[in-house]
Amino acid sequence: MVEPLPHVREIPPYVPGKPPTAQPGLTTYKLSSNENPYPPLAGVLATTEQAVAAMNRYPDMGCAALYDALATKLGVGTDQLAAGTGSVALIYHLLTAYCGPGDEVVHAWRSFEAYPIAVTASGATGVRVPVTADGRHDLAAMADAITARTRVVLLCTPNNPTGPALGHAEVATFVAGVPEDVLVVIDEAYLEFVRMADPVDGPALLRAHPNVVLLRTFSKAYGLAGLRVGYAVASADVAGALRAVALPFGVSSVAQAAAVASLASEDELFARVESLVAERDRLVAGITAAGWWVPEPQGNFVWFDLGERTAELAAAAGEAGIAVRPFAGEGVRVSVGEPEATDRLVELLGRLAPPA
Known part of the structure; x- marks a missing residue:
């Protein structure tokens, strides 16, 4: 066998x-999957139906229209973007590209259930840092957990499933203390729901620190969970590595069309x-x-x-x-x-x- x-x-x-x-x-x-309970917007649905009519053709592997729309929205270059089948796919891509046996990935726990799965699939070792009693990341303890073997740190904000979000000042301080050869991944799947005085400004952190990676998704606030489309924003080198290990034609033409229409209907x-x-x-x-x-x-x-x-x-x-x-x-x-x-x-x- x-x-x-x-x-x-x-x-x-x-x-x-x-x-x-x-x-x-x-x-x-x-109420078990953090889905948006609202049905698709009429305009998004109409655009999606048009895309379905061309299902006999392969999707645009370069996601050109989606990258153009995201680049305009975020003020980044299209070479700083990588799309995948939900932001969870980008976690797999990133760990595939940067981790292997003997490497460590630091993350909070309890946090997103997919982290230990993706870490183990890459052959790396997960280092779980317990959240505080009120469900927050213990950034001081996470900083202490970084060693010479650490390749990636995962920050989930707001943290799934406990709920609290990290503030910009505390994350900026944390990132400034992380070695430049360690990637800091800020998983922002729920960022559109954040209402706090000092929300994380992901693009600002990325501009200041090339080792920062932002993960975002159209599954939650945008209501496209069934179509599976997420994206990473990173330095051109990191984004290129993510695209290199991605499955060809992973994001369907229907998902790309729906995401672009959703950005236009924000x-x-x-x-x-x-x-x-x-x-x-x-x-x-x-x-x-x-x-x-x-x-x-x-x-x-x-x-x-x-x-x-x-x-x-x-x-x-x-x-x-x-x-x-x-x-x-x-x-x-x-x-x-x-x-x-x-x-x-x-x-x-x-x-x-x-x-x-």
């Missing part, structure tokens, strides 16, 4: 958010984001009124740090027609969704005893 490389057997499985189980007499809600899209932020605030107010606590959420989700009670809340939510994302023995992440889902979750929390 032909065996895979040893580290392949060590790759942990990715556990996706599950759909809700049908409950008699109840409308069910999927005013309407971001009005929806404001609605979700307002719903997030209403959810947090309801959680607090019910006697529960969550870390400060800056994405489109909240985190319940429950430990052994994780399964209890997940099961109760399922019975109430709400699918949530449990992390066994750690906690439950709940996406911000429809107002009716917020009402039902808050009502459920009012019937359950909050953690001591």
